[in-house]
Amino acid sequence: MVREIVIGTRGSLLALWQAEHIKKRLQEELGIACRLEIVKTKGDKILDVPLAKIGGKGLFTKELEELLLRKEIDLAVHSLKDVPVEFVDGLNLACITKREDVRDCFLSVKYPNLQSLPLNAKVGTTSLRRSMQLKALRQDLDTQSLRGNVQTRLKRLFDGDFDAIILAKAGLNRLEISQDEIPFMQVFEIDEMIPAMGQGALGIEARITDPLFSQLFALNDDETFICTQAERSFIRALNGGCQVPIGVHAEIEGANIRLSAILGLPNGEKILKESLCGAKKDFEKLGISLAQSFIKKGAMEILAEAQEMAFA
Template sequence: MRKIKIGSRASELALVQAEMIMKMLKEKFPQYDYEIIKIKTLGDKILDKTLSKIGGKGLFVKEIQTALLEESVDLAVHSMKDMPAESPEGLMLAAITEREDPRDVLVTKSGKALEELSTNASIGTSSLRRKAQLLNLRKDLVLKDIRGNVATRLNKIDTEGLDAVTLAAAGLKRLGYDDSNFYYLDIEAFTPAVGQGALGCEIRRNDQMLYDMFQEINHKETYNCVMGERVFLKLLEGGCHIPIGAYAQKVGEELWMTGMVASPDGSEVIRHKEKGNFEDFLKIGTKLAEEMVKLGAKRLLASCENERGEIL
């Protein structure tokens, strides 16, 4: 009997997410054995520097993808917002499961709204995307770089005297946190990271058995939305890492997508929306990127040449 080895980061959230995928597979395919293999990524090892200084998104997936290519694991479970715009040669995204809440959350001791925080309030985040959008909404904010797992970052409200931290709603919900002190940032004014809230299952391209299995747990609506967002990311990001986000959703029989590019200091934010037939998700992502370029995204891309991309 084949044992299917699932590669995952070793953090609490990553393991919860890997277990979610394993449970889905077990329910559909109980005839196989499953095992989660913990893999420590470079992003997990380097905790004394902001990831924007040492490489961005790929630092959370590279070691897992290497293990997949070397066949020490059979599949990798990723938070889609950690994924670079393309998979390495020989690998593919076989499935994306149903999206959890895509919003960002401001966590304070009392659940204050962003506008209720005191002047010069300090907020912890290492995400260029979050920093830019926070500063665009409140220029007075003092932003502090924080690293670590979800619990560590939440604890920094006390240990570092922060007024708030920002995190992804999806991770907090999957870990079962009480949301009484959460303020959900409006998705119209605070664009999520590409793929935020969704889990991706990456396999080797030549593994037909696993590919067929994953078609049973792939969530078509989420897949179309996230893959549209990823086309937008691929076309705009290139070799330059900047504050960038996108969010697509199904509305009736259409797919509506918003793109966002910002200057690192939040002084300029460009947003644009495109919509079209739900099955034309790749075309919509492409058109959105083209329209954003017309609106000045290239200029912001050039100004961010030395910046590094989206961080957890």
């Protein structure tokens, strides 16, 4: 009897799209039969508290990892930006799939772009990273926590709870939410708002000892793997998690790779921003080198202060 692979996933429309996408690829490209197992994570259950206040690392992955270790599921499909840089023993990323659009997107019912928002406008975002960069662009903005899935966040925008919200363009593309459905949509360029580590990519986590682990590498995208591993090495060197105000983005330029990063306080009052270019083959070393440069400029002290502000 052929083994049916069980794919663990969160239950939002976006998470289900991602899991179905991987299921289809496994079936069509590798001939592996699959079914989905929906799991609620801590990050899905607690929606009335900002993410940074309920613990940063593993909010959207811990329950899935526990099921992997108990062999109740065979692999977990994650948005890579939610995956901590350190893994529990026995688990790791088997592959990283081709990236979608990495950029962040401004959405509004009334206002065409960030510059046109009124003074002290309310902008909804779950992310300290986005809050920091929004405040750097416009100090007057009132950034407020916006939790829930994409549809919940869009409903709150249309209900008038916010003047604008910020979402990842990758999620909008995957759910086929277009300019036609939202009055105003402005995509930030990367130098305006540096994305989160791994934004736009999917990470497939599995047991290292499972024969499936090596098979899954067939879904890996080499360029995405190199870029996101450079980003993750930067975060690892700073001991940063998903819920700290850090943005980092890598881009391949011929035989080289350029890594750009930003970190600071959520209120935008202290910010470090820098980029570094190096050989593509040295992608992990590049992340460490850039992190060391940030540390010399006081990054650890700024991140400690940012954490205090987030929990205040």
